[in-house]
Amino acid sequence: MNMKSFAAPLMAVVALATGAQAFADGEYPSNPLSPMIEVGAGGETQGNGVNVLLHVNVGVRRTVEEGDPDDILVISEQQMWAHMSGDVSFNVSGNGQTVVPYMDIRFVPWEDTVTVGNSEDGLMLSGTLELVPIEIGRNVALDQNVVVQVSVIGVQFRKDLAHWDDVTALGNVTLFAQVAADALGYKVVDHVAATAGTFHGFHLLGLSGAVGANFEISDNFNVRLEIGANADVNFGANNGFAIQSDMGAYAAVRFTIAKFIELFVMGRYQAQCEAFGSGCQGAPQLMFGATFYF
Secondary structure (H helix, E strand, O other): OOHHHHHHHHHHHHHHHHHHHHHHOOOOOOOOOEEEEEEEEEEEEOOOOOEEEEEEEEEEEEEEEOOOOOOOEEEEEEEEEEEEEEEEEEOOOOOOOOOOOEEEEEEEEEEEEEEEEEOOOOEEEEEEEEEOOEEEEEEHHHOEEEEEEEEEEEEEEEEEEEEEOOOHHHOEEEEEEEEEEEEEEEEEEEEOOHHHOEEEEEEEEEEEEEEEEEEEEEOOEEEEEEEEEEEEEEEEEOOOEEEEEEEEEEEEEEEEEOOOEEEEEEEEEEEEEEEOOOEEEEEEEEEEEEEEEO
16 A cells, blocks of 8 residues: 555544544634535335335535645545435325335434545545434334434545546546444334334444445536445344344435436345344335435
8 A cells, every 4th residue: 555545544534533523622613604405306115106205415514624626635624514314205195005104314413524535546535423323214114113223423434446537438437435334322113013012222333335436427417326235233122132133235326417416216125133023024125216406
């Protein structure tokens, strides 16, 4: 590993730690706050008919430092408050099924993202520190009535692995990988079936990862392909000792047009298991629609 590739992740870790300390000390940058608003709609199905899907990604952000592209080592930082993102599907067919069959909402009170990279090769590394991330979910197909998870801390990293300019009709091509983790907290899973009980327990660790390719075909058209997986582990009780885990894998394609609208299609398989508890349930899922950036 050369010194440039070593310096980037080291700088990201140091900057994240510095930003967290500044937040704890009550030191805020003078840059103004600005809203981030992304809303979308589409369809969602897990084999129970097509439901109306609503997507949201909102928060209040502040640019702490905007990197200079002329510097050899480019460093930028952005903080965000009250960041809420996720999806909710609604059954509007009136066929007697539940009105909200699926929900996956994540709320982060404060997060700090630092991006560093080498301007010569254009390969960037982003790191995000999250304080007290909260997840609220519902998935009737997995017998989950309400799921609430609160973690002490969360981290995310995204690294550009390779980049090529002007690859024929594909445009500028970037290969990337990303990982995320949250740890140490509380999780409750209330099941739809009364006989399955309710899991309460200690959230030890959640992990997710993905790899993909980004094709910048033009300034106004971008295509991203991505595959990934996730799993967590939790220890607690449900009519006795139980080990609970949510897991899944997905593949997605996203088309960004004019940096204003994103069309997406995602297929995935999700499962939840309780060892010594309610057992395992799994279901495929398809989501599609459009997201608008404001």
